[in-house]
Amino acid sequence: MVCLDVQTRWNSTYLMLNSAEKYEKAFALLEEDDGKHFVAPRSIEWETARLFVRFLKSFYDATLKFSSSKNVTSNSYFIQLCIIQNTLNDGICSNNPILSSVSFDMKTKYDKYWEIVERINLLLYVAFVLDPRYKMKGLVFWLRRCNEADSAKFIEGSVDALLNRLWDQYNLFHAEDGLSNSDVGIQSSIPTFSNVEDEDLEDQDVKYLKVFSQHLEETDLECKSEAERYLSDRCEATTQDFNILLWWKVNAPKYPILAEVACDVLVIPISTVESEFAFSNGGHILDSFRSSLSPLTVEALICIQDWLKSCPNNIEELQKFMGMESYDEPGYS
Numbered sequence: 001m002v003c004l005d006v007q008t009r010w011n012s013t014y015l016m017l018n019s020a021e022k023y024e025k026a027f028a029l030l031e032e033d034d035g036k037h038f039v040a041p042r043s044i045e046w047e048t049a050r051l052f053v054r055f056l057k058s059f060y061d062a063t064l065k066f067s068s069s070k071n072v073t074s075n076s077y078f079i080q081l082c083i084i085q086n087t088l089n090d091g092i093c094s095n096n097p098i099l100s101s102v103s104f105d106m107k108t109k110y111d112k113y114w115e116i117v118e119r120i121n122l123l124l125y126v127a128f129v130l131d132p133r134y135k136m137k138g139l140v141f142w143l144r145r146c147n148e149a150d151s152a153k154f155i156e157g158s159v160d161a162l163l164n165r166l167w168d169q170y171n172l173f174h175a176e177d178g179l180s181n182s183d184v185g186i187q188s189s190i191p192t193f194s195n196v197e198d199e200d201l202e203d204q205d206v207k208y209l210k211v212f213s214q215h216l217e218e219t220d221l222e223c224k225s226e227a228e229r230y231l232s233d234r235c236e237a238t239t240q241d242f243n244i245l246l247w248w249k250v251n252a253p254k255y256p257i258l259a260e261v262a263c264d265v266l267v268i269p270i271s272t273v274e275s276e277f278a279f280s281n282g283g284h285i286l287d288s289f290r291s292s293l294s295p296l297t298v299e300a301l302i303c304i305q306d307w308l309k310s311c312p313n314n315i316e317e318l319q320k321f322m323g324m325e326s327y328d329e330p331g332y333s
Helices: 012-033 043-066 074-092 097-114 122-129 135-145 149-177 181-187 204-223 226-232 244-250 256-266 273-277 295-310 315-322
Strands: none
Touching (some): 012 043, 043 074, 043 097, 074 122, 074 135, 074 256, 122 149, 122 256, 135 226, 149 226, 149 256, 226 256
């Protein structure tokens, strides 16, 4: 059903316009029946509304992904930031003057917090790199697509260094309990002739070449940390139902230490909206049936509710609480 815009509620403008455009004919019929009290939007206004619906949908989708509480959100931060930035840039270049003006104002606020990508917390980039569909290649690619080519190399080096430092630190914890991940690689990297298939007709030079080739492969694995091997491997194919936690669970034997890093980084929520909503009275006061209340009325309702909860039951103490000695006091009304 149609709904009104609420200044204190996220995405209410999008929801209002998205629901209203479906009732274009109904608004026209309402004007025919009651033209004295109602004037329906004109066709050019409907076109502007549809333009804003497409524009605001990117922000609506980003809000849903950021405020989700039942799935991982930290890995979706960077790609959603790119989507928002591109949406604002497209809006500024729009032929519609209203959309262009609104986009320019939004871009000004966006640049205040996110314009300098080097100042963004590096753990947010690490969370994106730990998404096996993107890795470091995806980070560099989208930085360049967002006109951040000058910062791409610096951020790539910083994120790579941080990821390796995280791996080293977690590896130290395992080393204290026994063999570290690198120690296991060293012990298993000593090739023997028993590992090579023995054939009587095979030339001895070929046997020695096979042993040496095996040694090179295992030495290469020995020299690379899990983080380096993870970044050098191919990116996973993109699927709609991709589950990043399930992927790390399945690949934990391949990257045991890096999987622990991923668990600690990916658990970080990108937004605190869900936890804040649990302590908010707005949803209890301003439901769908009372969405037309003015901000002043809503504020009064919330204040009165708090006062009633804090007031004592005794009428005399209530008078003291209100700063009055008696209801019969002159001037009381």
